[in-house]
Amino acid sequence: MLITAADVAMIARVRRPVVTMWRKRYADAFPSAIDGRFDADLVVAWLTAHGRGNNPEPTRSLPMIELLVEARADVARAMELSAVLALRQAYGEMLVDDLAAPGPSGLTGRIAALDRLDCFGPEVLDLGDDLPRAAAAVDAFVDERFGAADAMGWLTNDCLVRHLPEFTAAALSPEASGLVSRSAVSLAEATARPGILDAAGVGFAWLQRLPPEWPQPVGLLRDESAVGRHSRRVVQVGEWDARVTMDERGWAVAVDTVLDADAAALFARAALGDDDQIRLVVGPARHLTDSDGATAPRDDLLRDGVVRAVVKLPAGCRPAHPREALALWVVAERDDTPFEQHRTYVADLTGAGLTQALIADLVDDLTVAAGDVASQQHRAWRVLRPVLTRHLLARGGSLVANASARPVKQLARPTLEALHGMAVDLGVGPLRLAPGRGPARTASSVQAGITEGWLRLIPGVRLALDQFGDGDLTVWSTDDGRLTRTSGVDRLTALAGPRTWLTRPGDVIFGPGPCAVVDPDGGSLVVTPARALRLADAAPVTAGQLARAVEASPRGTKPPQWRLTPLDPRQCAALSDAAARIGQRRAELTAQLDALNSFEDALLDACETNTITLETD
Structure with missing residues (x-):
């Protein structure tokens, strides 16, 4: 079996550049590439013999890699893999054990309940006797x-999109x-109606980037193509409140x-088929913004x-077409402005980089553009430009001519004297x-820290706290998207649970959002969905750096996407000392x-009960 360098990195549990380094440093011993690929058995033998990588048993990864290799070449095999992955998420961690147990597994009777989006049942049942092997590899x-x-995201982006034309095109x-x-x-948050609809039914690319904690319904128009069924699996694995529909009406936003x-x-x-709906349309710029000769429907x-x-x-x-430009429309019910004064908001981002700052400004602008006239009149537009709609019609041709985005302003760094x-x-x-x-220092990532061993991600403990008695154990948990720290759980009872662990001073507790905070004292329990980074x-970063990097990450991102900047050891130690002084001063001010x-409360109580009287002139 021939595998890519990325597969080698996955087997060894290292970053992709490490494999390149091995090939150069151990050119005489590392398995030779065959058309850019490597023999999997030789790679595993080399890793085992030389003790390289972070996987103590690389041989156990081969069934998983074999399944991924097959999926890259065969759409049917790829659909089986993503179907079993969706089943694994719906069934839970005991899937492999239950399939291996003697006697009937009872899975057939449960498929309908587990497959709530009708997206994986037939493929799973068609596997028959091959299901236990596939489930073990997926596990x-x-x-x-x-x-x-995260596994579904990797399968989608690094396997299906890269190697299968159907997915690349979508x-x-x-x-x-x-x-x-x-x-x-x-746009959905700005409306009174709930829900986001994938009106194409094949929007796996943007659906997988919805915030994990998104509380509103997510709909998908039924599409039975391989891409459509996989899109539903992406949403099912994401555990949003999802549903399949054949009716586009009734959703706040249709994409x-x-x-x-x-x-x-x-x-x-x-x-618009629903006057109360906002439509977000993405298509070729040659139709939506440029003049290709068919402007009558657009006009x-x-x-x-x-x-x-x-x-x-x-x-x-x-x-699939890197040189092709796309365009985006926001379509909503017409406001009460007379047509002579009606404005359309336009922008030309040709040549611009879609940075996080630009995206944030554009999203804010689009939300206001879809809103009421009063909000538009008071908006300080960052990316979009208001243009009279009648001028766009009279101009013809490109709708975004002379509407290039202004560069996003960068915050000024404080001077030495100011600090x-x-x-x-x-x-x-x-x-x-x-x-x-x-x-300037080179940015790294949380994923790099985990791979290189100076950072460890620890999952939260799965405990029902209401089952424990009162005590003195402090607990980190999440409430309404925020991290909370409470006390009152019985220590002995909690620590008796399986896989229970306590924090150490300096652990960074994080939760969905993402949100993060440094635990300065340690000795606390972290309850899922909260987790910890140790x-x-x-380590070349401080706990404060790490917490700030998590907090500053875009909404809905996950640990592999979080960026941070390592420091040299002396700077890291000095920054830790400064952070300790800042923390001490913060504690003093808080006290x-x-x-x-407390003084204000006491004074109010004393005045209200006539215990004291404030003298006046």
Whole structure:
């Protein structure tokens, strides 16, 4: 079996560049590549003989890799793999054990209940006697990744989209997917009606980027193609409140990724079928923004006043056609503005990079553009530009001419003198500060820290706290998207549970959002869905850095996507000392604030009960 360098990295549990380094450093011993691929058995033998990588038993990864290799070449095999992965998430961790147990598993009778989106049942049942082997390989795959959702993301992006034309044609780039997902969420949150609908039924690329904690319904128009069924599996594994529908009406936001339709079909899809709905349409820019000779249907929609925003996206948003430009429309019910004064909001992002800052500004602009006139009049537009709709119609040709986005302003970095002054004013300093030397530091990631061994991700404990008596054990948990720290759980009872562990000082507790906080004291229990990141003694980042990196990450991102900047050991130690001084000062100010609040309460009580009287002039 021939495997890629990325497969070698997965077997060895290292980053992809490590494999390249091995090939150069051990050129005489490392298995030779055959057309850019490696013999899996030789790779496993080399890893075992030389003790390289972080996988003590690389042989156990071979069934999983074999399944992935087969999926890259065969759509049917890929569908089996994603179906079993969806089953694994729906059934739970005991799937492999239950299938291996003697006697009937009873799975057939449970398929209907487990397959709530009608997306994997037939494929799973068709596997027959091969299901236990496939389930075992998928279980190993889930263990290698960050759970079933991350495994599905890797399968989708690194396997299906890269190797199968059907999925490549339906995919969007990570940046474009993030833009569509964040826009849909923001538009839905601004309405009184719940829910986001994938009106194409094949939107796996943007659906997988919905926030994990998204509480509103997610709908998918039924599509029985391989891409459509896989899109439903992505949503089922994501555990959103999802449902399959044949009716586009009744959803707050309908997202339609119409990537290969002709102009007539595209503009028919853009028309509103529900006046209370907002449609987010993504399609070729040659139809939506540029002049390709078929402008009459486009002009009809503009004349109706329902096209609120028109954005031409940069090339590269579609992996199947990297030189093709896509465009985005926001379509909503026409407002009460007379047509002579009606405005459409446009932007041309040709040549711009879809950075997180630009996406955030554009999402905010799109949300206001879909709203009421009063909000639009008070908006300080960052990316979109208001243009009279009648001028767009009179102009013809491109709808976004002269509408390039302004560069996003960067925050000014504080000067050395300013930092000195702030430290003294806040009672932290003076700190020993000096101008930085050398080039800017290179950013890394949480995933790199885990792979390199200086960072460890620890899952939260699965416990029902209401079953424990009162006690003194502090508990970290989540409540309404926020981390909470409470006390009162019986220590002995909690620690008697399986796989129970307590935090250490400096552990970073994080939860969905993402949100994060440093546990300064340790000795606490972390209850799922909260988890912890633990730094090794020689880690090149501080706990404060790590917590800030998590907090600053875009909404809905996961540990592999979080970025942070390592420091050299001396700087890391100095920054830790400074952080400790800041923490001590913060504790002092917090104590003073608490005392001030207590004094205010006592004074109010004394005055109200006439215990004391404040003298007046």
